[in-house]
Amino acid sequence: MFREMKRVIVTLCLGLLFIIAFFVLHLEVNDGEALVVEGERFSFRNPLLNSADSVGKKVYSKLIWTLPGSKIDSLVEQFNVKGTEYLSLDTKRNFLWCDSEMRTHQPLKMFERSCVDVGFKEDTGKKVALASFPGSGSTWCRTLLEQATGVFTGAIYCDRSLKAEGFVGEYITTRNVIAIKTHSPRVTKIKYDAAIFVVRHVADAIKSEINRKSSHRNHTGTVDESEYGASGLLDDKFLIKFSDRYLKTVAIWLDGHIPVIVVRYEDLLKDTRTQLRRMLDFLEFPYTEERLDCVMNHQVQTFHRKHAHDFDPFSPALHRKFLQVTRQAEPLLNKYNVSYKEFLT
Known part of the structure; x- marks a missing residue:
């Protein structure tokens, strides 16, 4: 039965x-x-x-x-x-x-790109990672690279909020894109031929990431002091472990297994044109100074977080941890002519 x-x-x-x-x-x-x-x-x-x-x-x-x-x-x-x-x-x-709107009958929203018409390229050439620890400025780098090259950047993630705002290459990890965003602290199954590694001082990167999560994962959001811990991330034990992930991310991407160029966020902020030129040279992508003029004159500010409010949310114990991590990362960064010695005093 x-x-x-x-x-x-x-x-x-x-x-x-x-x-x-x-x-x-x-x-x-x-x-x-x-x-x-x-x-x-x-x-x-x-x-x-x-x-x-x-x-x-x-x-x-x-x-x-x-x-x-x-x-x-x-x-x-x-x-x-x-x-x-x-x-x-x-x-x-x-x-x-990874279509956030799930609307195939309308063109995707594109943020203003005054310098070039952006699209996918042929699936040839190098597969390049755009690697970083969260909060280090990789989304800003994506806007610069897309405007300068006319090729979409990709990502190992499907961030539908970014795709809805014009990052059409979300969740694309083939050579059809100019570089592939990743925050992974390890080398994934994707076999990269080279990497652009964007680095930011550990304390500022973590503060930026907490801003993002406290503002409902807004990539440009900032919150005031009273709202700062809304994400639940402002916890010493968690942030100490998060700092260890920062060090692991630096150590793995700078271990010499593939060619890497290191872009310091603070230098990108100070001299955007020079750092963009370095990235394009590394990618062996042809460009003109006229194109760079256009990119500089029409920078997309939508994905560049405004400066956070001037307050210190971290405990003395966390500052000691940040100093320790900065010291440990320094010799790795020095190999690529990058330093955070100003934070070691």
């Missing part, structure tokens, strides 16, 4: 899966209709899900990986993004999966 019931249940489940597969594989692109997914929209009609009910992003994610290649191509084309013809099928799936 039990075996018979089990057989019936298995048969029903297989039948249901067949019906779902049939509908999924018969999705039709339709610019005039859109499916609402948790308050957001994407513009192909599914006979199984074509309703105003929320079906969840997990369903959308699974659909992306079941659609045939011709459907994926058709959906990606509707974004009207330059260079998508260079993307592989799997990369196009990642591109769709």
Whole structure:
């Protein structure tokens, strides 16, 4: 009896899966209709899900990986993004999966780029990491590189808030992008050929990251002293461990396993043009001084956090830890002609 019931249940489940597969594989692109997914929209009609009910992003994610290649191509084309013809099928799936608006019938929002029309490039050349500890200015570097090269930057993450604001290369980790953002303190499965490592003094980087998380993960947000601990991160034990991660990040990316250029955030702030030129030379990307003039005159300030309020949120114990980490990182940074000796007194 039990075996018979089990057989019936298995048969029903297989039948249901067949019906779902049939509908999924018969999705039709339709610019005039859109499916609402948790308050957001994407513009192909599914006979199984074509309703105003929320079906969840997990369903959308699974659909992306079941659609045939011709459907994926058709959906990606509707974004009207330059260079998508260079993307592989799997990369196009990642591109769709990390669409914050989930709207294939409208172009993605792009922040103002007055110097060049930005797009993807062919999947050739070096795969370059744009590596850093969180809060060190990598998002700002991305805007500079995209304006100077006309090529999107990528990321190992899918930050939908950034993609919604114009970072179209989120979750793209192929050579179709000029560099790939990562905060990973270890070398991941992605095999990089080289890296731009952006470094900032440990105390300022951690303060910047707490600002971001305290302001609801706003990449340019700052909060006043009364709101500073809203993220729950202002804890000595946690921040001491976070400081250790800073040191680990520096040590691993500067261990000499691949060619690396180190860009000090403080130098980028002081002389943006020189540091951008260094990055472009490292990338072996051709540029003109006229292009750099344009980038300097039309810098995108949207993704450059304004200076945080002038107060010190850290305890004496944390300052001692920051000094220790700075001393330990100094010999590693010195190999790349970078120093934080002004913080060692």
